[in-house]
Amino acid sequence: MADHKRRVAVASSGWKAGYRLTPWWALVALIWAASRLVTTTLVLLLANVQGANPWTGASPGYAEFANMWDARWYNIVAVAGYPSTLPLTAGGEIAENAWAFMPGYPVVVRLLMVLLGQPWAPVAVFVSLAASLGAALLFYRLMRTVQASGTALFAVVLFCVAPMSPVLQFGYAESLYLFLLTLALLLLLERRYVLLFPVIAVMALTRPSGLAFALALGLHVVHRWLARKQDPFSVRERLLASSVAVFSGISGLAWPAIAWVATGSITAYTDTELAWRSAYIGYQELVPFTAWFQGGVWWLGMPLGIIVVSGLILAFGLTLLLPAVRRLGTDLRFWLASYGLYLLAVFFPQSSTFRLLMPMFPLLGAVAQPRSAVYRVGIVLLFIAGQWGWLLLCWGVDGADWTPP
Numbered sequence: 569m570a571d572h573k574r575r576v577a578v579a580s581s582g583w584k585a586g587y588r589l590t591p592w593w594a595l596v597a598l599i600w601a602a603s604r605l606v607t608t609t610l611v612l613l614l615a616n617v618q619g620a621n622p623w624t625g626a627s628p629g630y631a632e633f634a635n636m637w638d639a640r641w642y643n644i645v646a647v648a649g650y651p652s653t654l655p656l657t658a659g660g661e662i663a664e665n666a667w668a669f670m671p672g673y674p675v676v677v678r679l680l681m682v683l684l685g686q687p688w689a690p691v692a693v694f695v696s697l698a699a700s701l702g703a704a705l706l707f708y709r710l711m712r713t714v715q716a717s718g719t720a721l722f723a724v725v726l727f728c729v730a731p732m733s734p735v736l737q738f739g740y741a742e743s744l745y746l747f748l749l750t751l752a753l754l755l756l757l758e759r760r761y762v763l764l765f766p767v768i769a770v771m772a773l774t775r776p777s778g779l780a781f782a783l784a785l786g787l788h789v790v791h792r793w794l795a796r797k798q799d800p801f802s803v804r805e806r807l808l809a810s811s812v813a814v815f816s817g818i819s820g821l822a823w824p825a826i827a828w829v830a831t832g833s834i835t836a837y838t839d840t841e842l843a844w845r846s847a848y849i850g851y852q853e854l855v856p857f858t859a860w861f862q863g864g865v866w867w868l869g870m871p872l873g874i875i876v877v878s879g880l881i882l883a884f885g886l887t888l889l890l891p892a893v894r895r896l897g898t899d900l901r902f903w904l905a906s907y908g909l910y911l912l913a914v915f916f917p918q919s920s921t922f923r924l925l926m927p928m929f930p931l932l933g934a935v936a937q938p939r940s941a942v943y944r945v946g947i948v949l950l951f952i953a954g955q956w957g958w959l960l961l962c963w964g965v966d967g968a969d970w971t972p973p
Contacts, residue, residue, distance in 0.1 A: 592717070593705055596724050600704045603728035604697065604737060607955060611734055614959050621965035631689035636965065637973055639739030641666055643688045646674035646681070654831050654840070661851045662839040667827045672774030673741035692739035699743035700736035704728055706750040711933050713757045714897045722944060723936035731954030732926050734963065735973070742926055745775040749927055752781065756788065757899055761808035768816045777927070778820025780903075780910035785813035787902040845916040847970075856913045863917040884908055892934035900930045919962050919971040 608630070615633040620626045623636040635643065645666050655663040673695070680691050707727050711720035727733075736743045748771035755764050772778035789809045792801045824837040833839065838854050845859070848866050860880075864873030887893060888901050907927050915924060935947065962973040 592708060592712075592721075595721060596705050596708045597701065599721070599725050600701050600728050603725075603733065604700075606729065606952060607734050607737065610952075610956055610959060611737075614964050618964055619966075621969075623965075631693055634693050634737065635689045635739035636963070638669065639692065641669045642674045642677070642692070642739060642741065645669055645671060646678040646688060650827075650830060652830055654833060654836055659851075661846065662836075662843050664843045665840055667831070667837055667840040668844065670741065670773050670775060670823055672770055673744045676744065677739075689739065693737060696739065696743040697737050699747040703736075703743060703747040703750050706747065706754055707929070710750055710754045710757070710930070711936075713754070714895065714900065715933060715937075718939075719933070719936050723933045725948060726932040726936055726951060727929055729948055729951045729955070730929070730932065731951055731958050732922055734955055734959055735923060735926070738963075740923075741774050742923065745771065745777070746926065746929065748774060749777065750929075753900065753903060753930070756785070757897070759805070759809075761805070761812050764812045765815055768812065768819050772816070772819035772822060775927075776820070776823075777907075778816050778818075778822070780820075780907045780927075782813050782817035782820060783906035783909065784899070784903040785809065785816055787906065788899055789813055791898055791902070841914075845918075848916065848918065854914070859914065859916040860912055867917075881912065887931075890934065892937050893931065895937070896930055896933050900933075904928055904930060920973060922958060922962065923973055 611633065612630060615630065616627055618624070618626065618628060618633060621636070623640060624632045648666075650666050654667070655665050657663045677688065677692050677695050680686075680695065681688060684691065704724055704727060708720055708724050711723045715723070732742075736746075748767055752764060752767045752771060755761075755767065768778065768781060771781070789806070792799065792809065793806070795801075827836040827840070828834045830836075842851065842854055849862055852862075860877045861874055864877035867873060868876055888905055893901060893904075911924060915921070938944070958973075962971050
C-alpha cells in the first residue's frame with residue numbers, strides 16, 4: 569500500500585512538473601484540439617442522420633454539413649459579390665439578399681480558394697478553424713490580464729466547449745470576428761490605441777460591431793478622464809483614445825454607407841436586415857429599442873412578453889454587478905454593457921439570438937472562477953450537452969425548419 573501511494577505521489581508530482589513546464593500556448597492548443605475533436609464527433613453524428621434539405625443531400629459529409637444556412641450567403645458573396653439592385657418580394661418589399669453579410673470573412677476565404685485551388689466548403693471550414701485557434705490563444709492572453717493563469721486556462725476550456733462552439737468550425741464569420749474582437753479587447757486593456765485602428769477597420773467589416781465598440785471606447789475614455797488623478801491620462805492618450813472611439817463609430821456606419829452607394833438606396837442595409845424578421849412580424853420600419861419587446865409579444869403575447877423582456881434587461885444589468893463579473897475589470901464590463909445595449913437596440917430575438925450572444929464571451933471568465941473540481945467537470949459536461957442541444961435545435965434541418973442558427 570505504501571509503495572502504491574508513493575508511485576501515485578511521484579506520478580502526480582511529475583504531471584504537475586510537466587504542466588508547469590509546458591508553454592501556455594501549447595496548453596491552449598491542446599485544449600482547443602481536444603474540444604474540436606469532441607465537437608466534430610457531435611457534428612458527424614448529426615450529419616449521419618441528416619435528411620435531404622435545401623443545402624445538402626441526405627447524410628452529407630462534414631464540409632457540406634458545415635456550410636448550410638447562412639454559410640451559403642457567405643459563399644455567394646465570395647464567388648458573386650453583392651447585387652447592385654436590391655431584389656424585391658412579390659409584394660414589392662426588399663427581399664433577403666447578400667448585403668446582410670459583411671465581406672471580411674468571405675474575402676479571406678476567397679483569397680485562399682484562389683491560392684489553393686480548392687472550393688468554398690473545405691476552405692471555409694479551414695479558415696474558421698484557424699481563426700478559432702487564434703481566438704482561443706488571444707482569449708487566454710485577455711483573461712491573464714485580469715485573472716490567474718489557472719482560471720484563465722479554464723476560461724479557455726469553457727470558450728472552446730461552449731454550447732455555441734460548433735459555429736467556430738462552420739462556414740460562418742463568427743470565428744474570424746471573435747479573433748478580431750479578442751485582439752481588440754486585449755489591445756484596449758493594454759492601452760495600445762494606435763494598433764486598434766486597423767483591427768477595428770477589419771472587424772467592423774466582418775460582423776456588425778463598430779457602434780458597440782465605439783460606445784465601449786467612449787466609456788473607457790470617460791472613465792480614464794474621471795480617474796486621471798489615480799491613473800494618469802496624458803494628452804496624447806486622450807487624443808488617441810478619443811480618435812479611435814470616433815473611428816470605431818465611423819467604421820460601424822461604413823457598411824450601410826457602402827450598401828447605399830452601391831445600390832442607390834440609403835436604407836439598403838437596414839431594409840435587407842429587416843427582411844429576415846418579416847416572417848415573424850411582417851415588414852416594419854427599424855425603430856431602435858423596440859424589437860425585443862415586439863419579439864416578446866410575438867413569442868409570449870401581452871403582457872407576458874413585455875414582462876419577460878423587461879426582466880431579462882434587469883437580469884443582465886444585475887449580472888454586470890456580480891462580484892465575479894466585476895473582477896473582470898472595468899473595460900470588459902464596458903464592452904459587455906455596450907454590446908448588450910446594441911443588441912437591445914437593433915436585434916429581433918429568435919433562434920439566432922444564441923449565436924448573437926457569442927461576443928459576450930468575456931463572461932466566461934466569471935463562470936471559470938470557482939475552483940471546485942466537481943463544479944468545473946460539471947460545467948464542462950453541461951456545456952458539451954448544450955452543444956448537442958444547439959445542434960439539434962438550430963443546425964440540423966427538420967423539414968420546413970424555422971429555427972435558423
